[in-house]
Amino acid sequence: MIDENNYAIFNSILDNDFYKFTMQCAVVKLFPEVKAKYKFINRGEHKFPKGFGHALRSAVNNMAKLQLTRDEKLFLTDTCHYFNPAYIDFLEGYRFDPSEVTIKQTGEDLEVYVSGYWYRTILWEVPLLSLICELYYELTEQERWPKERVISNTLEKIRLYNELGVTFAEFGTRRRHSYRTHREVMHTLSTYKGKSFIGSSNVHMAMLYKVKPIGTHAHEWFMFHAAEYGFKMANALSLEHWVDVYRGDLGVALSDTYTTDVFFKQFDTKFAKLFDGVRHDSGDPVEFAEKTIAHYKKHGINPMYKYIIFSDSLNPEKVESITHSCKGKIGISFGIGTNLTNDVGLKPMNIVIKLTDVLTNDNEWIPTVKLSDEPNKHTGEEKMISLAKELLRIKD
Helix, strand or coil: CCCHHHCCCCCCCCCCEHHHHHHHHHHHHHCCCCEEEEEEECCCCCCCCCCHHHHHHHHHHHHHHCCCCHHHHHHHHHHCCCCCHHHHHHHHHCCCCHHHEEEEEECCEEEEEEEEEHHHHCCCHHHHHHHHHHHHHHHCCCCCCCHHHHHHHHHHHHHHHHHHCCCEEECCCCCCCCHHHHHHHHHHHHHCCCCCEEEECEHHHHHHCCCEECCCCCHHHHHHHHHHHCHHHHHHHHHHHHHHHHCCCCCEEECCCECHHHHHHHCCHHHHHHCCEEEECCCCHHHHHHHHHHHHHHCCCCHHHCEEEECCCCCHHHHHHHHHHHCCCCEEEEEECHHHHCCCCCCCCCCEEEEEEEECCCCCEEECCEECCCHHHCECCHHHHHHHHHHHCCCC
8 A cells, every 4th residue: 555645745846947937927927817738748658556646646735835935035036136026926925726736547547637827837847747757766666776876977977068068957857766866966966066067947956056047938838829829920929028028038049849940930130139049959959050050140140159058858978969069169058857867777757748728818728739840749639730830831
């Protein structure tokens, strides 16, 4: 019999990806009446043990106890000047509502759904994925490497990245092995960072280890705009609204929600100058870099004044290859996730939670779509995917 009280528990409301808070701030300001639905997608076809759903339910219920502490509020106020006082006060009053999360287990299959106002539900994705990962390893009784090996493995990566002369941030919250592993990795990174390690996408970890919280926006920001305003307007309006909220801060644009080629058609001189750089998250990274460099040159911008953050399934080999191909041609940095927080001798989980529907101003639920630079990463209903491809002239 599973003891549901002995497993994963979140210790901080800030134990979440930074871009969840930056997007939440923007949603509170611009789209406070929008409702949203999210769905858990088990890409790796993992089999969940008996009682897993009940253990996850217990962990989710416990999250209702979380609230912003005085020290956390001071950290946000001192570190994130682009968050207005009204948003930080809002976050102080925010509480997770477990009734927004539906969990169902049938045999070895797990279903998880989130539904409610977007400004509230936007914070559920990353904690849910983290809980699912940690509970999965606990309840299937899989043993990770001992602490000493996790540390030495992390140290090898730091040494390589320092030798390469590149910067990187830790992006591994959503598919981490466990909170304990995350802490061990972050302690190692922050202690032996050299010039390479520059921050974390996890706000709680950034606060604990005195590094910079890093992030801007995610695919769901663009997916919402496509549902609300249409596929052809999605990229431009997403960027425009981001600039309206942050006025030049948080200036890295995500490029692949509706393929990079479509993105660059609307990433005109105005946006190319306003944003500090772009993030790569799917497709061939070197090909992407070449397109990005050509795009900046086309608009009369020196690519060395801009940069690319690479964040797609990175490991030391990929980082080294990308560095050799791109260094000296454009600024580069790396957001490394699972390979840092779940490289512990076990097979990492392949799971995601995606925005599936939004309730628009017309009071209709509209399905959302994401068209990655890799066709097997497309998400959404087939009918809507086909419509998006037709309107955007996309051919696989």
